Amino acid sequence: MxxxxxxxxxxxxxxxxxxxxxxxxxxxxxxxxxxxxxxxxxxxxxxxxxxxxxxxxxxxxxxxxxxxxxxxxxxxxxxxxxxxxxxxxxxxxxxxxxxxxxxxxxxxxxxxxxxxxxxxxxRAVKTPYEIRTIRASVREARRVLASVRIVRGRTESDVASDIIRETLSRGLQVAFHPIVATGRNTSSPHHTPTRIPIKHFCYVDYGVRYKHYCSDLTVPIGIAEGVREVKGVLDALEEYIKPGVPAAELHNTALKLLGFRGKYLIHALGHGIGLEVHEAPRIGPNSKGVLEEGMVVAIEPAFYMKTRGVRIENNYLVTRNGCKRL
CATH class of the missing domain: 3.40.350.10 (Creatinase/prolidase N-terminal domain)
Known part of the structure; x- marks a missing residue:
């Protein structure tokens, strides 16, 4: 065996x-x-x-x-x-x-x-093999995005199609249909790409499936109010991602760090990733569990106002004393 x-x-x-x-x-x-x-x-x-x-x-x-x-x-x-x-x-x-x-x-x-x-x-706590494979999945996802032309004037659906095409050309599978959102569409967390041209800012939420294991990233592209602040929150949260931390506490910490934007975070802060894009642990306001060494989680602070939104998402391995960005 x-x-x-x-x-x-x-x-x-x-x-x-x-x-x-x-x-x-x-x-x-x-x-x-x-x-x-x-x-x-x-x-x-x-x-x-x-x-x-x-x-x-x-x-x-x-x-x-x-x-x-x-x-x-x-x-x-x-x-x-x-x-x-x-x-x-x-x-x-x-x-x-x-x-x-x-x-x-x-x-x-x-x-x-x-x-x-x-x-x-x-499945919540990954084996060394799973950790290596998810790390490779994240690496491949970043390579895919780096190969896609995302500039002002191209449509959301053009970019989404290119991400899918590039993923398949590399012998990978898409973990989920890519989200490409610009303008008012950034206020919808699960927006479906349209023929609307990209303006001064967009975010891309995508992931690949490598040897059955998923990655899940959201990358902001361009300039928009709040991007620097959300990135600062994500960077600050890395100090709180460690074994023993209650998942609900991590979510609530993000709300505090977001300041007035916290009330516009309308989804859970994060979730586990692995064979599924969303799996245990769930990191939300009502979560009961705690983080454990060996978990791999996607953390995605965000805010969604009436006409605009910003989301940034990275994947992390919970280590013995803290976390490591994959």
Whole structure:
């Protein structure tokens, strides 16, 4: 068994995933519906695949059509003519990803329980392999942006299209559809790029997927009121990102540092990144957890007024005594 898979099974056991179940079943129904926990246990993104996880072993069941997508799997790979027969052979209580699996699929299991919280806990603190891979994902994302022409007069959608094209040309995948916002559009956190030309300022929120792991950056381009102040807040927050700091406290610290702009921060300060763009921990005003060594988080102070907004986002590794910008 691959050493990384051994470590992940150990983390899953330590999180308590197998205390009430005999096996865990994860299912990827379509190419655009891949359970991140299945990828976590196999190192592949294969559609039409069933993953069965026991405390000390993992098997990936696939069809002939999806078999090529299983190359590189850390789990044992077996072809199955019928997933229904595989499921019937699993006895006892089955753990399912309640945050992902459909009701129609879940109802096939008579004795079942949701194990998604245990996966979230195990995945929140990254392994050394994951940290290296996310660091590379951030590096690749910065290279992509450096290769894209972002100047006054080009449209938001032109820039977004170029980011996607450049990402794919490098053998990467986009982690999410790029956000390019200029003018009044900067006041919308999840703006969809339009044919509006870029003016004196825009921000670009984008990320790539490298070896299944995501980056998530927001870069301001040009001159606008508040950019220097938000950058100063992000720089100052680096002193507060360390093990033991409550996530809610970090969010509230950002509000104080933003001053009068704090009331215009209308989303959580940050979130974990990894196999998903948004995963544990959530760093918001009502978050209950604390930062731990080995977590990788995206921190994005911002403000959104009626006609303008500014957001800057970097990715950080929580280290033993503080943090490191990736």
């Amino acid at each position: 691959h050493s990384e898979l051994k470590l992940r099974l150990k983390k899953l056991r330590a999180a308590g995933a197998f205390e009430r179940v005999d096996a865990i079943v994860l299912y990827n129904p379509e190419f655009d519906m891949i359970d991140p926990n299945a990828t976590y246990m196999t190192n592949v993104r294969a559609d039409g695949a069933l993953v069965v996880v026991y405390p000390s072993s993992v098997t990936l069941y696939t069809s002939d059509m999806s078999a090529p997508l299983t190359h590189g799997s850390w789990a044992k790979v077996e072809k199955a003519e019928s997933f229904r027969e595989v499921v019937r052979g699993i006895g006892g209580t089955v753990g399912l990803n309640g945050a992902f699996m459909s009701y129609a699929s879940a109802r096939r299991f008579r004795k079942k329980t949701d194990v998604s919280p245990f996966f979230a806990k195990a």
